[in-house]
Amino acid sequence: MTLIKKANIAQLLVLSLAISSCAKEIKKVELTDAKLPKNVLPIVKPASKDSTQLSADYIATKKIKIENFYQKNWPNNTMNGSFLVAQNGQIIYEKYNGLANFRDKDTITSETPLHIASVSKVLTATVILKLINAKRLDLDQKVTTLLDRFPYPEVTVRTLLNHRSGIRNYSYFTDRKANIWDRHKTLTNQDLLDLMATKNIGLEFKTDSRFAYCNTNYAMLALIIEKVTKLSYIEAMDKMLFQPLGMTHSFVCDIKKDKKRIVPSYKASKVEIGIDYLDGVYGDKNIYSTPRDLLKFDLARNSKNFLEPELWAQVFKPYSNERKGTKNYGLGIRMINWETGQNFYFHNGWWHGNTSSYITLPEEKVVIIALSNKMTRNTYAVRKLAKLFGDYPFKLEDEE
Template identity: 65%
Template sequence: MKMSLLKKTNIPQILFSILVLTSCGKDKKTQTDTTQEVEDTLPKMKPLANETKISQAYINSVAGRINHFYTKNWQNNSMNGSFLVAKNGQIIFERYNGFANKNEGTKITAETPVQIASVSKVLTATAVLKLVNAGKIDLDQKVNTILKTFPYPDCTIRMLLSHRSGMRNYAYFTDRDKSVWDRHNQLTNKDILDILATKDIGLEAKTGTRFSYCNTNYAMLALIIEKITGLSYKEAMSQMIFKPLGMTHTYVFDDDKDRKKIVPSYKGNGVEIGFDYLDNVYGDKNVFSTARDLLKFDRARNAPGFLKPEILKQVYTGYSNERKGTKNYGLGIRMINWETGQNYYFHNGWWHGNTSSYIPLMKEHVTIIALSNKMTTKTYAVRKLAPIFGDYPFNFKDEE
C-alpha cells in the first residue's frame, strides 16, 4: 500500500522531469542547429591545390637577385620583420629578422603574427566579395539598407570598397572635439557608425564623385560583414578565411583580450609604441598574420571559383579615373596601370610602428610579402623585386 502510494505520488514528478529534460534538449539542439546553419551558409575560401612545381634551376636563376635586394635594402638597414617571395605557392626566398618583443628577448620567426595594418583591407574586401559572390549582398546595394542608421543615402558597398564614399577618416573627426568623442574611451566600429548617425559629420566630398583613401570605409564594411553573417567580424573572418585556408597564426586583434600577448611595434629608434583609443577599430586594420599565412591567402585568391568571372573582373578594375595617371584603386586592391597594358597590383599598410606590403604578381603567379613591426618605409621597397619576374616598367633610378 505504501509502495503503491509512493509510485502514484512520483508519477507527476517523473513526467515533469522528463518534460523539462526533453525541452532542454530541444533548446540545446535548436541552438546548436542555428550555429551550424550559420557556419554552413557562410561562403568560404578554398585553398589553391596542385600548382605546377617550380624547378631548382628556376629558383637558382632568381635567388641571387632576390638575395642582392635583401642584403642591400633589408639586412643592411637593420630591418625588423618577415620577408618572403614565392612562385606557384612555393617559397623561393624567406628571411626573418629582429625582435618580436625586445623586453622579452623573443625573435621574429615564421610563426610570429604581426599587425599587417592596411593589408587587412584586402582580407576585409575578400570577405565582402565572397558575400557578394554568394548573392547575400550586391555591390551596388545602398549601405543604409544594411546599416539602418548610416546617414549617407547614396553610398553603396562598391563605393566603400573603392574609397569613393566621400566620408571623412574617423581618426580625424574623433581626434580633438570631445563633444564628438572622448579619447579616454576606446573607439569601436559601432561607435563610429553612431557618431556618423548623430553628430552631423559632414562629407569630405560628394558621394561617388572622387577617390579619397579613407579608413572609415572599411570600418563600415566590417559592420556589414557582421550584419550579414550574424557573427562578429573576428569570428566571420575566422570561419570564412582563416580556418578554411589553414591560416593558423592569423587572427583579428581584440584590444580587451589580446593587448598583453601581441607582438608590439617600435619606432625607428627602437622605442616601443603604446596603444591608443583607435586600437579597437577593425576592418581597416587589426589583422595579425605571418608571411606564410598571407601566402596561403594569396594563392586562394587565385583558386578557380574564388569569385564568378564577372565579379572578379570588377575587383581589378580601376575606379579612380577622374584624374589621368597610372595609379588607381579597385575593390580592396591598389594598382598601377601603365599605357603599355601591363598592370601591377599591391597593397601597403602602416599602423603605429607596423608597416606591410603585399604584392601579387598575378600573371607570373609570384607573391611578395614584407612585414615589419619597427617603423620604416623600406618595407615598401619590395616592389623593386617585380621586374625580376615580369615586365614592370618601374623607374627606380631616382631612388638609388
C-alpha cells in the first residue's frame, strides 16, 4: 500500500469519526426532556412562526378593528404602555405609547421592559412544568421533600400550581397588624419559608379542599426551582427561558441591584409608586418583559413538543370548580370554560401601578399582550379582541 493511499484512508477514518461525533451531538441536542442527563437543564426551545402566512387583506381587516378598539379603550393615546396582537407568530398590530419615566421623559418603545406582575406566574409555572417533564420533579410530589422546614405536609407541587394549597397570602401575614415582620426590611422568598416554619402560620383551609388565589404559592415554586436546578431563580429563568428564546429584554428583578434599571410605576394620577418591603419576593411577580419577548415565549410554550401530551392536558384542566361557574384556574393559567365547550385562556397581573394581560388562544394560534406602568383597568379589556379570531362571547365597543 502506497503512502498516498494510507494517507487517504487515514483522512477517511478521521472524517468518519468526525461525522459520527457530530451525529452523536445532534442526537444529544434532540433528546427529550425525560432522557436528558441529570446534569443538563431542560430548556424551552424556540419555535418558528407558523408556515401559514396571513394574507395582506386579512391583516389589514383585523388591524382596522384592533385600531378602533385601541382608540376607544385608550382615547387620545392614554395607555402608557405596550400592546401587541399576533397570529401564527406574525404581528398584526402593536403600539407603544407614553412614558417609561415621567421625570426623565423616557418614552416606552418595543424594547422597554415593563413589570408583568402576575403574568410572571405563567413563566414560573412553565419552568416548573419543564422540570416535571424532565423527571426532575413530580407533579404530586410533597413540598416537604423539596424544601427544608416547609410546615404543611399535604401540600404538593400541583396544589401550589393550581392555588389549592391552603397557604396564606404573604402580603397579609406580614402586614403591620400581624407584627411578625419588620417592614423596614425587604422580605425574601427564604424569609417567607422561615416565617411559615417558625411563626405558627396555619393554613387558611385544608389543602386541596378548595381554590384560593395566593401569591405565596408561586414564591414557594420559585424556591423549588432553585432547589432542583441548584441555581438562583434569576439564573434559572435566564438559562431555561430568556437566553434560549432570545428574550433579550426580559429579566427577573433583583431589587437590591436593579433599582436604577427598572421602569417605575405610577398611579392613574401619574404619582410615582415607590418600592416597598414586598418587592424582593419573586416567582409570583418581579419579571420585566416586553410584548415581543412574550410573543417568543408564547410560540415556544404552545409548540408541539413543549410537554408530553398527558402533562400538557393537565395544564388546561380546570381545578377551581367546586361550584358551578365559568371561571377556573389550571396549572399556572387562568381560564373561562363556557357550557358551549369554548375555552378561553389568559392571565392578568397587577402590582403597584403595573397592570398586565396575557391572552393565549392555542386553537387560533393567537396571542394578545398588554402591559402598562400607569394604573388602569383598561389593560384587562383586551380580552374582548379574542372575538375577532374565534367564537368567544365578548362584546367589542362598536357592538355595545
